[in-house]
Amino acid sequence: MYTITIIAGARPNFMKIAPIIHAIEEAKSSGEALDYRLVHTGQHYDKNMSGSFFEQLSIPEPHVNLECSGGTQAEQTAAILVSFEKELTQYPADLVLVVGDVTSTMACALVAQKLHTKVAHVEAGIRSGDWTMPEEINRLVTDSITNYFFTTSELANDNLLKSGVEDNQIFYVGNTMIDTLLKQRPNFKPPEVYNQLELKPKSYIVMTLHRPANVDEESQLKAMIDEIIANTNDLPLIFPVHPRTAKILERLEVSHPRLHMVAPLSYLEFNYLVENAKAVITDSGGITEETSVMNVPCMTLRDNTERPETLTLGTNELVGTNPKAIKPYLEKLFEDQWKDYKTIPLWDGKTAERIVSHILNFESN
Structure with missing residues (x-):
């Protein structure tokens, strides 16, 4: 059984992981030896995240909430490091999957690598170039210790290649946030x-x-x-x-x-x-x-x-x-002069399927 620990730290993270959970469930029902554990670090307290929130996204409530909310950037990072180390030691995984660019993304990737567990980053390679944003630091650190990079655009691929990531580690899959949007519309x-x-x-x-x-x-x-x-x-x-x-x-x-x-x-x-x-x-x-x-x-x-x-x-x-x-x-x-949407490649609602298909290849290799 290939096990994945999926990390979410803030409300938008759940929009990104919901379609991945659906795709894992689909693979399991087709007989694939794949399972997951959903870890909520509790980084952002949100009173709207009740049972109905998970019901709306058609995903189960997290297996655990590490309750690491509040404090400064350093205090919160430290709390997540300590709590997630205990969690991953108690429930080892073959892969830790992190999404986006919150503090939990960076901290859990760091814990995983220290415990010799492979890391996959969904939404890897995006960059603002603005180091005053905490999210930019989280992206840079996470991508420096990631094994598998799931990207939303060709530009993200280029950013990773320029930073020294090998081409065979990058998987251009699309945007899971759009999977959720199209499903829930x-x-x-x-x-x-x-x-x-x-x-x-x-x-x-x-x-x-x-x-x-x-x-x-x-x-x-x-x-x-x-x-x-x-x-x-x-x-x-x-x-x-x-x-x-x-x-x-x-x-x-x-x-x-x-x-x-x-x-x-x-x-x-x-x-x-x-x-x-x-x-x-x-x-x-x-x-x-x-x-x-x-x-x-x-x-x-x-x-x-x-x-x-x-x-x-x-x-x-x-x-x-x-x-x-x-x-x-x-x-x-x-003046009705606004531009219209031109299709963004692979933002088609099938990103999570592509991610899980790649993960099944990691397992077989």
């Missing part, structure tokens, strides 16, 4: 705010801001929101906001009749909101992937992106972090 459902405000398709804008560079610098955050409000005509702005950011906005006395701040939404509700929006304004990387595939205009309030394919083939534009740069993009949107 028929199940999207309107959140309460959609009905409360009697929203109509393409008649509102969705905002998400969470990066410290945007939300911790108070004058910057206020200037950005003021600029968005000033240039969105009469459209409602729906802003699912983290409680920490909400406190900052309260202190800044940011309010406007068109600005509707709501609690964080479930995956199915949030993507319903996005799919029907006129546009999305965000500083998230993952959302740029989903908006592209759903052909929804997207503006990224960052100076760099680790997902350049969303710029060249998707609906995403890199606005930057200067609030004054926002207006021309909104003008372009209201």
Whole structure:
């Protein structure tokens, strides 16, 4: 029996691993000697991650939650190292599979290699070039100690080859986040705010801001929101906001009749909101992937992106972090001049099948 320990540390990780679990279950039902253990490091506490969350994704609840939430970057990394070492010692595996770029990804890869266990990294090779982002450090460290690299784009392959990774270790498979999006799209459902405000398709804008560079610098955050409000005509702005950011906005006395701040939404509700929006304004990387595939205009309030394919083939534009740069993009949107989605290769809903097919080859070799 070939056993895989699958790591998830934050809510988006579960969207990425759900299709891989489905593909493993499919392989098992076809008689393959394959099994897995799902480990939640508990890195991010999220009250929305109840039993219904796992039900929505059609995956079982994790076998264990290591409950390593809170603390500084160093404290959290240390807690995950200690807890996952005990976990992997008690439940050895042939392969530890990590996804994305959170602290858990890096820490669990490190533990696995120290215990002489092979590591596979899903979403390997993506780079922003911005070393001030904790995620970029996590990507660099993880990819320096990975055995098998599952990539989302040709550019990610090139990044890995330039860093000295052997060609036969790289597997260009596509994007598991899009597997989940395409599978769950028929199940999207309107959140309460959609009905409360009697929203109509393409008649509102969705905002998400969470990066410290945007939300911790108070004058910057206020200037950005003021600029968005000033240039969105009469459209409602729906802003699912983290409680920490909400406190900052309260202190800044940011309010406007068109600005509707709501609690964080479930995956199915949030993507319903996005799919029907006129546009999305965000500083998230993952959302740029989903908006592209759903052909929804997207503006990224960052100076760099680790997902350049969303710029060249998707609906995403890199606005930057200067609030004054926002207006021309909104003008372009209201003039109906926005670009359409051109298909991104292998973002077709079959990525997880390809990953499990490669893992079965590792086993046979």
